[in-house]
Each structure stands twice: as structure tokens, then as C-alpha cells.
Amino acid sequence: MASEKRCSVRLLVFGASLREGSMNDRLASLASTVVAEKGGAVESATMKDFECPPYDLDVEQSTGLPAGAQALHDKLVATDGFVIASPEYNASMPGFLKNTIDWVSRFRPQPFNGKQAFLMAASPSMTGGKIGLWALRQPLEHLGARVYPDMFALAQAHHAFDDAGRIKDGKLQNWFETTIECFIDLVEAAKNYPHLKKQWVEFLGERPDKETTRVEMGETEKNRLSRGVGRRRRMQQFWRAYRREAHGGSRQRCPGRGPKLLRYSGHVRQRQERGASWTVSWPPAIGRDRCYEVRQ
Numbered sequence: 001m002a003s004e005k006r007c008s009v010r011l012l013v014f015g016a017s018l019r020e021g022s023m024n025d026r027l028a029s030l031a032s033t034v035v036a037e038k039g040g041a042v043e044s045a046t047m048k049d050f051e052c053p054p055y056d057l058d059v060e061q062s063t064g065l066p067a068g069a070q071a072l073h074d075k076l077v078a079t080d081g082f083v084i085a086s087p088e089y090n091a092s093m094p095g096f097l098k099n100t101i102d103w104v105s106r107f108r109p110q111p112f113n114g115k116q117a118f119l120m121a122a123s124p125s126m127t128g129g130k131i132g133l134w135a136l137r138q139p140l141e142h143l144g145a146r147v148y149p150d151m152f153a154l155a156q157a158h159h160a161f162d163d164a165g166r167i168k169d170g171k172l173q174n175w176f177e178t179t180i181e182c183f184i185d186l187v188e189a190a191k192n193y194p195h196l197k198k199q200w201v202e203f204l205g206e207r208p209d210k211e212t213t214r215v216e217m218g219e220t221e222k223n224r225l226s227r228g229v230g231r232r233r234r235m236q237q238f239w240r241a242y243r244r245e246a247h248g249g250s251r252q253r254c255p256g257r258g259p260k261l262l263r264y265s266g267h268v269r270q271r272q273e274r275g276a277s278w279t280v281s282w283p284p285a286i287g288r289d290r291c292y293e294v295r296q
């Protein structure tokens with residue numbers, strides 16, 4: 001089991017419904033259980049913790065950022081990734097969730113940047129709320145979150161849970177667990193193995209200039225490694241994992257955590273040894289007009 005040797009992974013998990021007895025809260029609670037079973041640590045929350053007034057620049061300038069936004073910001077900073085179970089309202093995400101995301105995006109450094117995310121939905125409908133997740137993916141990717149490619153939508157959610165809070169359909173429960181385990185593997189790899197330095201670029205206009213483009217530098221891998229604290233342990237972890245890959249280690253690999261990532265790391269390392277450094281904007285998937293590759 002992957003959980004035997006897992007390096008520390010801490011995930012924020014919350015349901016994005018304000019309703020008592022919410023199906024999305026039940027799904028979030030099941031996800032928390034699975035994360036813990038797979039060796040991760042869970043920081044639980046509810047959408048009520050993150051409630052904010054409607055976003056208004058005048059309010060922001062006069063009274064600052066609201067307590068709900070501060071609460072989500074603090075939890076994001078304290079965790080390695082987040083899992084949201086969101087209802088779908090009219091083929092999109094709930095307005096209050098988007099509103100909180102907008103408020104939180106005003107913090108600097110902007111806390112969604114570089115965070116791994118997994119999206120889920122529960123709905124009585126046959127689509128399970130999946131269309132709303134595509135809408136939710138958009139602002140999160142815009143803000144630099146690495147949203148996991150697979151998403152989980154629980155259709156006919158009002159009939160889907162058993163008395164123990166698990167999904168009645170055994171195959172679906174199994175698929176849910178496997179997907180979450182793969183996501184944790186990815187978060188673990190992104191956190192603990194040396195990886196490519198990233199830079200978040202938010203492009204707000206037609207022509208990139210100081211007024212329309214906000215650039216926020218992440219921590220460089222070189223800086224991270226040159227900081228004394230934990231350097232030796234990180235390098236040991238890296239080489240141990242590298243050797244395991246090189247000699248065909250027995251541990252099972254999930255998508256996103258495999259030889260490719262490690263070879264990639266080695267490549268970046270070699271470049272850094274030669275004194276070169278490069279940066280890549282994120283997210284790469286949004287489109288050419290919004291995303292640049294920057295080399296220094």
C-alpha cells in the first residue's frame with residue numbers, strides 16, 4: 001500500500017453547500033475518510049467557514065478582506081492541496097463559492113497558485129453536477145491551481161450513500177478511492193520531489209505590459225535546495241526515489257507520479273548545475289493568448 005511509506009501530505013477538504021444535511025458535505029466527509037485511510041492528513045472545513053459578502057472593491061479598500069476569505073486563505077497556506085465537493089447550480093458553480101474565490105484571489109501571495117486541487121460534486125441529477133465542475137475548474141486554473149484531470153460526480157446522490165456513509169455501488173466506491181489515492185500520490189510527488197520552478201502569470205489585457213500583467217514569482221528550486229533546513233532529507237528522498245525508478249522499483253505507480261516526473265526532475269537539476277534556470281508560466285492549458293513561457 002502506498003500509505004506505508006508516504007511522505008507527509010496535508011489536504012483541505014470541504015463541501016461547498018450552505019445547506020444543513022448537504023449531500024456534498026457527505027461526499028466531502030467520505031473523501032476525508034479515504035484520504036486518512038490512504039495515509040494523508042485532513043483539514044476539514046465547511047462552506048459556512050468561508051462565507052463572504054458580495055465582492056466589492058470599495059468594501060475591500062475601506063474595510064479590507066473579510067474573515068471568511070481570510071479563513072480559506074489560512075487553510076490553503078497551511079495545506080498542500082485541497083478537495084472541494086460542490087453542488088451544481090444551473091450548469092455552473094454556486095455563486096457564493098465563486099464569490100469567496102474572488103475575495104481570496106486578492107491576497108498576495110495569491111494562495112491558490114501552485115496548489116493541487118481535486119474537484120467533486122454530488123447531485124440528484126443523472127449528471128451528478130459534473131458540468132458545474134468544469135465551471136469551477138476555470139477560475140481555479142486561472143489562479144494557478146493544478147486541478148487534477150479526473151473529477152468525480154456522484155449522480156442520483158440522494159440514493160447513493162449507504163448507512164455508513166460509503167457509496168452503495170461497490171465499483172463506484174472503489175473507483176472513488178483509487179482516484180483519491182492517485183491524487184494524493186501526485187500531491188506527495190509535487191511536494192517532496194525536486195521539480196520545475198514555476199511562475200504564475202495573470203494576463204488581464206490584450207498587450208502584456210505592467211498594467212495588464214501581474215507576475216508572481218514562486219520559490220525557485222535552487223533557493224529551496226540552498227536553504228539549509230531539510231535540504232539533506234529532501235535530496236536523500238529524491239535520490240532514493242530516483243534509484244528506485246532507475247532499477248525498476250517494485251512500488252506501484254499511479255498517473256502523475258512516475259519515472260517521467262523523476263526524469264524531468266533530473267533534467268532540471270542538470271540545468272541548474274550548469275548555472276541555468278528557467279521558468280514556465282502556469283496554467284499552460286488556458287490558451288496561447290493567456291500563457292507565456294518565460295526563459296531567463
Ligand SMILES: Cc1cc2nc3c(=O)[nH]c(=O)nc-3n(C[C@H](O)[C@H](O)[C@H](O)COP(=O)(O)O)c2cc1C
Nearest residue numbers: 017019022023024087088089090091122123125129
Ligand atoms: C438554483 C438551483 C439550480 C440547480 N441546478 C442544477 C443543475 O444545473 N444541475 C444539477 O445537476 N443540479 C442542479 N440543482 C440541484 C443541486 O445540484 C442540488 O440541489 C445539489 O446537488 C444539492 O447539493 P447539497 O445537498 O450539497 O446542498 C440545482 C439546485 C438549485 C437550488
